[in-house]
Amino acid sequence: MRCSLSASQIISAGLAIVPVAHALSPRTEISDSYDFVIIGGGQAGLTVGGRLAEDTNHTVLVLEAGGNGDEYRERIDTPAYSYYDSLWTTPLNWKYYTVPQSNADDREIYWPRGKVLGGSSAINGLYLTRPGEGDITAWKDLLGDMDGAENWSWDSFYAAMKKSENFTAPSDSIAEEADIHWDTSTHGTQGPIQASYPGYTFPQVGYWSESLENIGISISADMYGGDNWGAEVSTSCINPSNWTRSYSRTGYLDPLPDRGNYDVLANAYVTRIVFDTSNADNLTATAVEYTTDNGTTTSTVNITKEVILSAGSIGSPAILMYSGVGPKDVLSDAGIDLLSELPGVGQHLQDHFSATLTWNNSVTTSGDIYYEDETDKDNELYLSYIDDAVAYVNATAIYGSDVSSMESSILASIDQYAPNSTYGDEVIAGYKAICNITAKKIFNSPTGIIELLFMNSDANGDIGITAALQHPYSHGRIYINSSNPLDYPVIDPNYLYNPADGTQHWRSNPLSNNLTVETAPGSDVSTDDEWVTWLRGAASTEFHPSSTCAMLPLELGGVVDANLLVYGLANVRVADASVPPISLSTHLMSSTYGVAEMAASIIRGFYNGVPLTQSSGSSTSSSSGSTATAAAKSAQTVAPSNSASSNQGALLYSWISIVLFIGLSL
Ligand SMILES: Cc1cc2nc3c(=O)[nH]c(=O)nc-3n(C[C@H](O)[C@H](O)[C@H](O)COP(=O)(O)OP(=O)(O)OC[C@H]3O[C@@H](n4cnc5c(N)ncnc54)[C@H](O)[C@@H]3O)c2cc1C
Numbered sequence: 001m002r003c004s005l006s007a008s009q010i011i012s013a014g015l016a017i018v019p020v021a022h023a024l025s026p027r028t029e030i031s032d033s034y035d036f037v038i039i040g041g042g043q044a045g046l047t048v049g050g051r052l053a054e055d056t057n058h059t060v061l062v063l064e065a066g067g068n069g070d071e072y073r074e075r076i077d078t079p080a081y082s083y084y085d086s087l088w089t090t091p092l093n094w095k096y097y098t099v100p101q102s103n104a105d106d107r108e109i110y111w112p113r114g115k116v117l118g119g120s121s122a123i124n125g126l127y128l129t130r131p132g133e134g135d136i137t138a139w140k141d142l143l144g145d146m147d148g149a150e151n152w153s154w155d156s157f158y159a160a161m162k163k164s165e166n167f168t169a170p171s172d173s174i175a176e177e178a179d180i181h182w183d184t185s186t187h188g189t190q191g192p193i194q195a196s197y198p199g200y201t202f203p204q205v206g207y208w209s210e211s212l213e214n215i216g217i218s219i220s221a222d223m224y225g226g227d228n229w230g231a232e233v234s235t236s237c238i239n240p241s242n243w244t245r246s247y248s249r250t251g252y253l254d255p256l257p258d259r260g261n262y263d264v265l266a267n268a269y270v271t272r273i274v275f276d277t278s279n280a281d282n283l284t285a286t287a288v289e290y291t292t293d294n295g296t297t298t299s300t301v302n303i304t305k306e307v308i309l310s311a312g313s314i315g316s317p318a319i320l321m322y323s324g325v326g327p328k329d330v331l332s333d334a335g336i337d338l339l340s341e342l343p344g345v346g347q348h349l350q351d352h353f354s355a356t357l358t359w360n361n362s363v364t365t366s367g368d369i370y371y372e373d374e375t376d377k378d379n380e381l382y383l384s385y386i387d388d389a390v391a392y393v394n395a396t397a398i399y400g401s402d403v404s405s406m407e408s409s410i411l412a413s414i415d416q417y418a419p420n421s422t423y424g425d426e427v428i429a430g431y432k433a434i435c436n437i438t439a440k441k442i443f444n445s446p447t448g449i450i451e452l453l454f455m456n457s458d459a460n461g462d463i464g465i466t467a468a469l470q471h472p473y474s475h476g477r478i479y480i481n482s483s484n485p486l487d488y489p490v491i492d493p494n495y496l497y498n499p500a501d502g503t504q505h506w507r508s509n510p511l512s513n514n515l516t517v518e519t520a521p522g523s524d525v526s527t528d529d530e531w532v533t534w535l536r537g538a539a540s541t542e543f544h545p546s547s548t549c550a551m552l553p554l555e556l557g558g559v560v561d562a563n564l565l566v567y568g569l570a571n572v573r574v575a576d577a578s579v580p581p582i583s584l585s586t587h588l589m590s591s592t593y594g595v596a597e598m599a600a601s602i603i604r605g606f607y608n609g610v611p612l613t614q615s616s617g618s619s620t621s622s623s624s625g626s627t628a629t630a631a632a633k634s635a636q637t638v639a640p641s642n643s644a645s646s647n648q649g650a651l652l653y654s655w656i657s658i659v660l661f662i663g664l665s666l
Pocket residue numbers: 039040041042043044045063064065066112113114115116117118119120121123124125126127128129268269270271310311312313315316319542543544545576577578587588589590592
């Protein structure tokens with residue numbers, strides 16, 4: 001039995017005022033004006049809001065399109081319900097679809113996103129993994145000598161990620177059964193987001209690391225400290241004191257004392273940012289327009305300092321475009337007045353494309369317990385179980401000594417698969433720069449390029465293994481085709497456009513001792529061509545779209561500079577998953593908390609006296625290679641001893657087939 005969380009300073013526009021649990025006074029209406037207005041009360045938005053409101057001399061408002069989620073409290077809170085009673089079916093999900101994907105059987109692929117306070121952190125799968133040092137170094141290298149670039153060094157960004165986190169080690173029995181290894185020093189221990197492990201596990205979770213070790217993917221020595229390769233049982237956003245989901249609302253909003261300077265308005269759908277256009281090269285945001293009644297009426301709230309866009313990888317570029325900031329052609333086709341031309345808005349979209357193979361098996365899975373109504377089904381500890389065994393597999397582990405020739409073939413593909421020339425030279429240059437650095441400093445480095453996930457919670461009690469491409473060379477875009485800001489933007493991830501998104505076969509075991517019949521895709525799929533065909537029809541999103549308001553120099557199609565300021569706008573920043581210019585080898589929560597914590601530090605530093613100059617955006621990308629990490633340099637020399645025999649086989653689109661190491665050895 002769980003008691004409902006009460007809301008604090010949340011105001012549900014158009015609805016009854018939510019009862020107040022503690023210190024905060026409810027405000028029945030918001031003020032006319034705030035210093036900072038944050039658009040989107042999702043994962044990043046509530047993080048930025050909570051931190052900015054720590055300065056009591058500033059007023060802060062968050063506008064969130066979704067509700068507060070309290071009517072779904074138990075489903076949000078209970079980790080295992082992310083599989084068994086998912087919020088996808090509720091109004092807490094935007095329920096987007098991509099446009100038909102021409103390299104994936106023309107499918108319109110489903111893209112859930114959180115529409116509630118907490119955003120996607122309220123409805124997601126709770127994995128709390130970390131990008132690698134190589135990922136972050138590549139990001140920073142793309143910034144060149146831009147003012148503020150130092151903030152995005154690994155050390156600085158790692159500190160920002162840790163700041164959000166409070167790590168709790170697993171119990172001895174869970175650690176032993178699941179074979180969990182950890183290093184507390186690589187985690188934060190003072191932050192508001194609880195990072196721990198489920199209170200229930202299964203023997204087969206413990207077989208994961210050993211199975212991978214048998215094929216040369218060793219247990220990760222330091223997965224949370226920057227060495228993002230190898231196998232591990234990851235942390236999850238679980239509060240171990242009561243086995244509930246820890247997300248941006250419970251971490252950054254509910255515990256706040258009432259300081260009288262912070263309001264959060266739910267059910268407030270932002271339609272546009274209003275600008276003073278008297279300086280056409282440097283527009284000043286003066287107000288934010290929103291609706292609480294599905295567009296029947298709109299209201300505005302004035303701002304005295306800044307707007308921070310935290311509406312996510314889909315929402316943030318869409319709001320910029322609806323406000324007149326974006327690619328000229330897109331805005332003119334949509335019938336929106338162009339106020340500030342910025343070709344990169346919505347471009348550089350990268351997502352982790354993924355697919356799952358499943359097997360019948362001889363063990364009791366989490367799915368068996370739930371779907372077969374076993375006694376543990378309502379046990380609080382069982383309901384804290386979510387899948388957490390992961391592995392990040394690097395190119396050396398996949399290709400052995402062929403890494404360099406693979407790198408060459410990827411580099412050779414870049415020109416051919418660059419974005420449509422109608423998108424502008426900047427966007428094309430950005431695509432090339434991102435792919436170049438990905439091939440040179442991530443592909444040819446120890447950093448994982450494929451993520452494997454152990455799925456013990458599938459329907460039918462099957463065991464699944466998901467493989468997800470972490471660094472796609474196919475980039476897509478978000479754009480609008482309407483002048484009505486309530487219309488959904490168009491999502492085109494352009495999956496599998498560049499055939500370099502591929503890899504080859506693997507095989508090995510001990511987990512395979514527990515697997516019986518391959519249930520999906522099944523024995524009909526075995527040749528390379530059959531795998532490609534299957535993948536086109538079966539693969540989907542890992543829910544990690546990023547980079548649509550990319551931090552890059554302007555000439556690479558950048559949207560924000562290293563201080564998160566949108567080019568051409570005096571006082572609008574972006575802080576959410578749309579900012580990293582390069583896809584990261586990780587689930588995106590830790591990096592998104594990192595972006596949000598960094599944003600708050602930069603903004604508070606600026607208004608509390610640290611000088612800041614807006615970058616002109618004219619700095620060039622330093623792709624000189626001089627900053628290659630020691631790890632990247634060592635990449636040339638290492639090849640796992642027992643991978644050689646698995647390096648035969650043609651290159652496939654079906655990087656997914658890496659997981660066959662288990663199935664094929666039956
Ligand atoms: C189903 C699913 C499973 C996932 N699993 C994991 C996982 O296990 N681990 C992990 O690390 N990551 C996972 N992710 C990814 C991760 O949750 C997201 O990348 C991250 O939370 C994005 O944070 P954000 O702040 O950028 O966006 P969000 O958290 O999505 O926040 C954006 C907010 O803006 C609001 N908004 C949008 N438009 C408007 C508007 N016009 N007006 C007002 N408000 C608006 C939205 O309603 C939303 O609340 C998953 C994501 C999904 C969807």
